[in-house]
Amino acid sequence: MLKVTIKDVAKESGVSIATVSRVLNQVGFVSDEVRARVLATVERMNYQPNAVARSLKSDKTNIIGVIIPDISNPYYMTISKGIEDQIYQKGYNLIFCSSDESQEKERDLLQLLYGKRVDAIILSTSGGNEDLIKQIQKSGIPIILMDRKLDNMDTDFKIDIVKENSVRGAYELTKHVLELGHKKIGVVNGPMHISTGRDRYEGFVKAMKQYNLEIDTKYIVDGHFTQKGGEEAAKYFMTLPEMPSIIIAFNNSMSFGVLLELVKNGYHLSKDINLASYGELEAAQILRGTDIIYVRQNPYRIGETIGGIIIKKLVEGKRDTTEVFEFETELLVYN
Structure with a gap:
């Protein structure tokens, strides 16, 4: 037809x-x-x-593009829910893209959204695309950074950002682990070219130095911020002559991968080995007696804050303002 x-x-x-x-x-x-x-x-x-034709005439699409590194991660979906609850009532809709932690794919997605004339872009960057981000922002399309910051950007370039204090969150998590008496700690970190990977590792190092403990690099693994990365890290720790007494995984996806692999191989949490997670683990809520330590984040509030910035820029016309929000986290334990 x-x-x-x-x-x-x-x-x-x-x-x-x-x-x-x-x-x-x-x-x-x-x-x-x-x-x-x-x-x-x-x-x-x-x-x-024809929506495209109408947008060309009005110079407005009422669409906000969202680029996240992992579309399956509930953390980012909760942020997105917070954003949507704010902007939908103002007539805006979200379209989602997953960069899969790839700088090249992120670049392609940025160019795609720019070509589709979205009204704004929300980006959790995998790094390396600062020049393109600057170019798009200067063209009149606002970009709001979510969860992660940019590197190698001109000091005079202003961009909105809503993130957590990852250094402090990782420091508090590691400090608590050390106060429990753990000395042999396995660490599953994210990629160091990503700001959250560097920041959380910095928090870990800060706590270790405070307790005058040396960092054994054979217990440090890059889990790529993915569930599979967490699974592979747990497998690796199992091959060591001496397993760590606790594993710290610096995001929820990696933590779930570690938990899954440990349980699959017959390890009992809090008896055979312990787990600390930067981020909540939904699976841990149905397990008893795990004593998993975790950093509770505020993804919905982050989303609400980003939605508020979008409204200020696109609805209230306050495009010249630049806002920076940094949320604190909370340390809790699953009993």
């Missing part, structure tokens, strides 16, 4: 294309009789206006 065009609607209604356009866009004068006839034809023919 051929797609119905505005030209088809005009012909069937016995009016000009301009008249159909005035009816659909609710501008200019059209008699009640003609308006009713055009709308009836639109409904009968199931005509769908």
Whole structure:
């Protein structure tokens, strides 16, 4: 079936294309009789206006592009829910893209969203695309950084960012582990080219230095911020002559991978080995007696804050303001 065009609607209604356009866009004068006839034809023919064409005319799409590193991570989905709850009521919708922690894919997605004329972009960056981000922002499309910051950016370049104090969160988590008496600690960190990977490792190092403990690099593993990375890290620790007494995983996906692999191999948490997680573990809530230590994050509040920035820029017209929010985390234990 051929797609119905505005030209088809005009012909069937016995009016000009301009008249159909005035009816659909609710501008200019059209008699009640003609308006009713055009709308009836639109409904009968199931005509769908061309959104791209309309956006070119209005210079507005009411679409916000969101680029996240892992679309399966509940942390980012909760942030997205917070954003959507703020902006949907203002007539905006979200479209999601997953960069899979790839700088190249992130670059392609940024160019795609720029070409689609989205009204704003929310980005949890995998790094390395600072020049393109700067170019898009200067073109008039606001970019709000989510969870992660940029590197190698000009000091005079201003960009909104909503993130956590990852250094402090990782420091407090490691400090608590050390206070429990653990000395042999396995660490599953994220990639060091990503700001959260560096920041959380910095917090770990800070705590270790405070307790005058040396860092044994054979107990440090890059888990790539993924569940699979956590699983592979746990497998690696099992091959060592001496297992760590506790594993710290510096995001929720890696923590779940570690937990899954340990349980699969018959390890009993709090008896055979312990686990500390930067981020909540939904699975831990159904397990008893695990004593998993975790950093509780605030993803929904982060999303609400980002949504508020979007509204200020696109609805209230405050495009020249730049806001930086940094949330603190809380340390808890699953009993």
